Amino acid sequence: MSNHHPSADRLSCFAAGSLPMNQALCISVHAEHCPQCRRELQRLELLGAELFSAVAVQRRSDNLKTALMAKLDTLGLEADTGSPATEPKPAAPANVPRSLRKLLPDGLQGVHWKRLSPAIYAAKLCTDVNGAKVELLKIKAGGQVASHNHSGEEITVVLAGSFSDADGVYRRGDIIFRDREHKHHRPIASQDADCICLTSVAAPIQFTGFFARLLNPLIRRSHYSS
Amino acid sequence: MKRVAKDRDRDAFAELFEHFAPLIRSYSLARDPGAHLVADELVQEVLIRVWLKAHTYNSSKANVNTWIFTLARNCRIDYLRRNGRYASEVDADDLFAAIEADEPGPFETTQQRHTADRIQRGLDQLPVDQSNVLAKIYLEGKTQQEAAAELRIPLGTVKSRVRLALQKLEVLIRGEEQ
The missing domain is CATH 1.10.10.10 (Winged helix-like DNA-binding domain superfamily/Winged helix DNA-binding domain)
Known part of the structure; x- marks a missing residue:
């Protein structure tokens, strides 16, 4: 079981469905490995349901009901033929958390890694509309990520292997949050295996002055490459 | 709920509609005040899912309120995603699948x-x-x-x-x- 969990307020945002997608992906991957957080999330959904059922309502016309009841006829057929047991299940790639399967159809083996340094490889998964970048990161066994600070929040979930930094050792399913207050973050993969992580990095602060704008392309390069 | 799942009982479904349609509509309007069309769309989408997925509802796992809340939440996330608030291939159902899998x-x-x-x-x-x-x-x-x-x-x-x-x-x- 994991020893590193998201805070309760962040879990509640996830259960509420109000967490930005980049963060939600990370929490979801962690929850898949963490029975304790799954239980908390179920309780946070209960809270959501109570808030939902207590919401103030106003009566409206019944047109919608008539329309919907009429629609059921066309749907009824689909429901009968498409029972979940007969749906073809795409072969689930081993080791890939459910929420990443659409982004990684060929599993972790099929990832097209881009080499950032001899020890570090990255593969972009998606960019959220808030500018946050979600990437896979592979640190070769024993490899070290260059010391870096964080301009925005960085979330890391370990998918395979393990790594450590000054604060501890992180294993599969562990989730780590780092922001500006954490200086000189310097992760090292364990010696015995490559470490693969899911990372989400909030958009870097944009320089907005005329000359400073010219710098933006430089800092837009991968967070880990320097 | 059982009658909807087993017998596709329309009267039972109409009762569910009576109770939940106003809640779902208010839930949608809480996020987008004044967007009545969006709210009606969410009502339809959620209740159609209820109709189609009724046989997968497991009362030992969640009460009906919670089940319908999670459906409404997921439909809303997917709606926002389709409309550009979230840029991702991932469906809301994928995000929450792990929580639902626990028996x-x-x-x-x-x-x-x-x-x-x-x-x-x-x-x-x-x-x-x-x-x-x-x-x-x-x-x-x-x-x-x-x-x-x-x-x-x-x-x-x-x-x-x-x-x-x-x-x-x-x-x-x-x-x-x-």
């Missing part, structure tokens, strides 16, 4: 009912500043940053109010260590 034992089912009752009673007694923050996040679908900006309070205060509310409602199992 609770009879003990958990009973415990869940107690928890729901306690939350219901506790919500009435919550200080307004705490219940406001919960409403922003759960009903209006605001991020913590958005909630902070709208309530004109620091982000840290939003977080601490959420945690205080969760403690008062005894939602957390492990207590709060962070």
